[in-house]
Amino acid sequence: MARTDSSPPMPSTDRSAGRAHARTAALPPALRRLARAVWLPPALLTLAAGLLMIKRPVLWHDELATLTVIRRPTGAILAMLQHVDAVHGFYYLFMHYWTSLFGESPTMLRLPTVLAMSGAAACVALAGRRMFGARAGLLGGLVFALVPTVVRYGQEARSYAFVVLLASVALLALLRAVERPTVLRWGLYALSLVGTAYLHLVALTFLAAHGLAVLIAWWRERREWRRPVGFTAAVLLAVAFAYPLIHLGTKQSGRQISWITVPVPDDLTLVWGGIFCSTLMAGGVLLAGALAWGGPRRDSAALGTAGVLVPVLLLWELSRVGSVSYFIPKYMFFVLPAACVLAGGGLALVRLRGAAVALAVLGLLSLPDQAAVRDPLSHAHYEYPKPLTWFAPLDYRAAARIIDANYLPGDGAAYGQQRDAVWWGVDNGVPYYLQYLPHHVKLRDVGAGESGQQRDDLWPTLCAEPESCLHDEPRIWLVSKDDGDPDVLNTVTVPEQQTLDRHFTVQRVWKVSGLSVALLVRK
Incomplete structure (x- = not known):
């Protein structure tokens, strides 16, 4: 009997999953553990895709900004952060110590972000397993590996890949805390929020979607107060730890992002091509995600949909009414994990052969953009696939x-x-x-x-x-x-x-x- 969403998202227990479990149980213990590791194929595929031609794209001026900072002593980096780029400070410090150990070749500059995207793929698969079942987790992780953004920003020496990683960790930590609301699990969730804040404050807009998940879980079992209390405490704790950065980043935002234009209504549709670095891939993944609403796990579909749409809508509105605009695709990459989890949930409703065909189609749709983001001068196209018209890439x-x-x-x-x-x-x-x-x-x-x-x-x-x-x-x-x-x-x-x-x-x-x-x- 299929499980419905009368409680927080949990792995599926339908007949196909039962048959797969029986086949897995017949394997030797080592192979059994490997077969159940739905996170491993997506992580390895993402790693391989990120390492492919990693040195080919020329560093562009944002990566050179990273380079000029991380060459400085720790004290000098901290002094600079008081005036500019405080929101990237955690990443700069990490890269300072990384390059002191491994050097600053193009490969070593970009390897941490490749590893971050690989870790994000693993978390997407694990979150998908909890929300829609093991097959959905595997499919969602593989979809994530095929998104051109994952390669493009997995091969860039900036912090955006780490933001995607922390967003996926936060989603997984939330699911675990909602499933069993212990102090330890809410503490780990709070830690993921602090990490996200210290990499990119804007990404915390996903809290609106997370709050919806907690509200749904509480509504199902209104006598269980540990979920809303734990979520609220985790958010307050994260804000308290991140407040120094919030204060400093707010003061610096005028200098650093004043060039971002105020969005118009058309941007709500155009932005998705930039988030996925492929208009075709964006359409394919979002369409697959819509299929998830045809399954029994409606609460999981609601969480996934909110995780994709709510932050984008919130940033669109904040950018229109506030003094600074944040509406640029790379500031919204953190919605990719939720989008791919949702797509995995949709594809898992199709028979295995059909899901494999759909995955192959998504791969074919991504091929032109996968090639484009590996072009030697591709990194200057910072809103790809939007054409670069106002300057020629600097070689x-x-x-x-x-x-x-x-x-x-x-x-x-x-x-x-x-x-x-x-x-x-x-x-x-x-x-x-x-x-x-x-x-x-x-x-x-x-x-x-x-x-x-x-x-x-x-x-x-x-x-x-x-x-x-x-x-x-x-x-x-x-x-x-x-x-x-x-x-x-x-x-x-x-x-x-x-x-x-x-x-x-x-x-x-x-x-x-x-x-x-x-x-x-x-x-």
């Missing part, structure tokens, strides 16, 4: 190869970034890739002023007196963000432009995506 690696092939001892460097827009990271990206090329070139930046570390900020300043910053370099490599100006000297500040023009002449200019590389020789 720091190609620029570094030109310098490495033509370098002479004594050469210096200057970096043109729309005169003073240092956040493009040209002065970080090119030297980063130079260190991994055959000549291991290190160029002195003749235009550098105070470093970001000296300023307790993300970015450095430029030299206030370029004449005094210039030494006796016979040649200068001027690497600039290319906006189409034929005069490469127009990319630096006016004082630096005058200094370079006085002492050097442009001998040759190379062009790569988004950048010009000019060789300047002394007059």
Whole structure:
């Protein structure tokens, strides 16, 4: 007899599950445990997908921001967080210690986020098993592994993969606490909320959906007060621990995300393609999730649907009425676990062969976007699949190869970034890739002023007196963000432009995506 939702979400006990259990019971103990590990195939598939071509995409300026911070001493990182990027502080500190052990190659910079997405896939499968049954858990985890976002942001040295991981951990911890509301289980749930807050405060909007799950469970057994009391206590405890970050992050939000536009009604439909990094995949997963409402576990379907829709609607409204907008796809990746759990619940209602075909179709739908997010310049498309129209991706690696092939001892460097827009990271990206090329070139930046570390900020300043910053370099490599100006000297500040023009002449200019590389020789 099929189980209905008269109590908190629990694994399914239908006939197919019973037959599968009987077959599993006949296996040797080791294989039996492996066969019941619904989390393992999704985790391994996600890991393999994340490692595939992990070095291929060029680091983009957000990843370079990570790099410039994590190279600093711990005290310097903490000092910077008082002024900017406090919401990423936990991630920066983790990456600081990670790279001190394993180095800062592209693979090592991105491996933690690959592992985070793999862990999230495991949690999706485990949550799906509790909500809809073992088959649903396995299918949901595999759907998660196929989502292009999981690869794209699993291969980015930023915190978003960890946010997805903590959101999936929080969902699983909630299900366990609602099932058996002990102090320990609510404590673990509170810990997952604190972790989420210290990675991305906006993700805590999933609490609205979690509250609905607790309300449903309480409504079923209104004499059981441990669930609402435990949930409330966990949320209050998490807010108390996260309050310093909430206070600091609120003060810094105007500087950091003021560029995000206020959403319009059409964005409520368009945003899903960005959340999944694939419009086709978004449609397929959401359609599969809708099928879950045709099964007996309506409470689980309600929790999954709320976990997908409520945070998005809440952020849309908050962004319209508040002073700052948060409505950008990458701030909503944390709904992916709930979406994939729900999709697994829908696919599990279909016969096994049909579910396998549906999974294969989803995989085929994702293939074009899976390839696109592994393109060498894909990381600049930060709202993929939305077209990138306002700048060409900056290929720091190609620029570094030109310098490495033509370098002479004594050469210096200057970096043109729309005169003073240092956040493009040209002065970080090119030297980063130079260190991994055959000549291991290190160029002195003749235009550098105070470093970001000296300023307790993300970015450095430029030299206030370029004449005094210039030494006796016979040649200068001027690497600039290319906006189409034929005069490469127009990319630096006016004082630096005058200094370079006085002492050097442009001998040759190379062009790569988004950048010009000019060789300047002394007059």
